[in-house]
Amino acid sequence: MRRRHYIVTTGVLGTCLTLTGCGGGQTGENASAPAEDTQAAKDAQPPAGFKTVGGEANGVTVAVPESWTALDLTKDDLDQGLAQSGLSGGALRQAKRGLESLVSSKALWASDPASAAQSPDKFATNLNGFCQPSAGETTEQLISSAKSQLGRLDATIDEAAEVPVEAGQAVRVTYTFTSKDVKVRGTQYYVPAGGRTCLVTLSTDQKDKQQLFDQIGKTVRPV
Numbered sequence: 001m002r003r004r005h006y007i008v009t010t011g012v013l014g015t016c017l018t019l020t021g022c023g024g025g026q027t028g029e030n031a032s033a034p035a036e037d038t039q040a041a042k043d044a045q046p047p048a049g050f051k052t053v054g055g056e057a058n059g060v061t062v063a064v065p066e067s068w069t070a071l072d073l074t075k076d077d078l079d080q081g082l083a084q085s086g087l088s089g090g091a092l093r094q095a096k097r098g099l100e101s102l103v104s105s106k107a108l109w110a111s112d113p114a115s116a117a118q119s120p121d122k123f124a125t126n127l128n129g130f131c132q133p134s135a136g137e138t139t140e141q142l143i144s145s146a147k148s149q150l151g152r153l154d155a156t157i158d159e160a161a162e163v164p165v166e167a168g169q170a171v172r173v174t175y176t177f178t179s180k181d182v183k184v185r186g187t188q189y190y191v192p193a194g195g196r197t198c199l200v201t202l203s204t205d206q207k208d209k210q211q212l213f214d215q216i217g218k219t220v221r222p223v
Helices: 035-043 078-082 089-100 139-151 210-217
Strands: 050-055 060-065 069-072 108-111 126-133 156-165 168-179 182-193 196-204
Touching: 050 069, 050 108, 060 108, 060 126, 060 196, 060 210, 069 078, 078 089, 139 156, 139 168, 139 182, 168 210, 182 210, 196 210
Parallel strands: none
Antiparallel strands: 050 060, 069 108, 108 126, 126 196, 156 168, 168 182, 182 196
């Protein structure tokens, strides 16, 4: 029997992998990025073959391959965007519910439509990203928070450490867990800036995506 196309987002998994809990998004003056960070994000050029998604409304930008489909949950129509994702049936409805849960966080979402055909589980490689206010947590606190949240999924943490990204320093966490009999391989980038922490979560069921995920993760920029 052919498996459904799966999509994993923070909302679909029923967990909010942030420091301050689900919902709310970046609101108020304290959630705004410094002007120099906003200008740097605008000036940043994506790598060859990539495009920049996200913006000031989301609070974060990231570069993804040009072939990926992207949705800005502050303005884009979910139905029209998901129609380009390759999802159908129950998986499409599940994805829509998950993305609706991220609207209040002003999230961005992107996926690789071709990846589902390459996946034995018909899983669409994807990412979601958003920012929320934080209290200036240390690297150790960010890692501890990530491990605690991922523990709710019975995830196995492979690596958790501070790494350099184009915007400065970030916490990178790689992990695996099982969802609906599919082994999901995830990578998260926590990028603190201006009283906020921006989080980008990348998910796949394929073994050869880590280099791509790290290339994408290095481009995460708070706006």
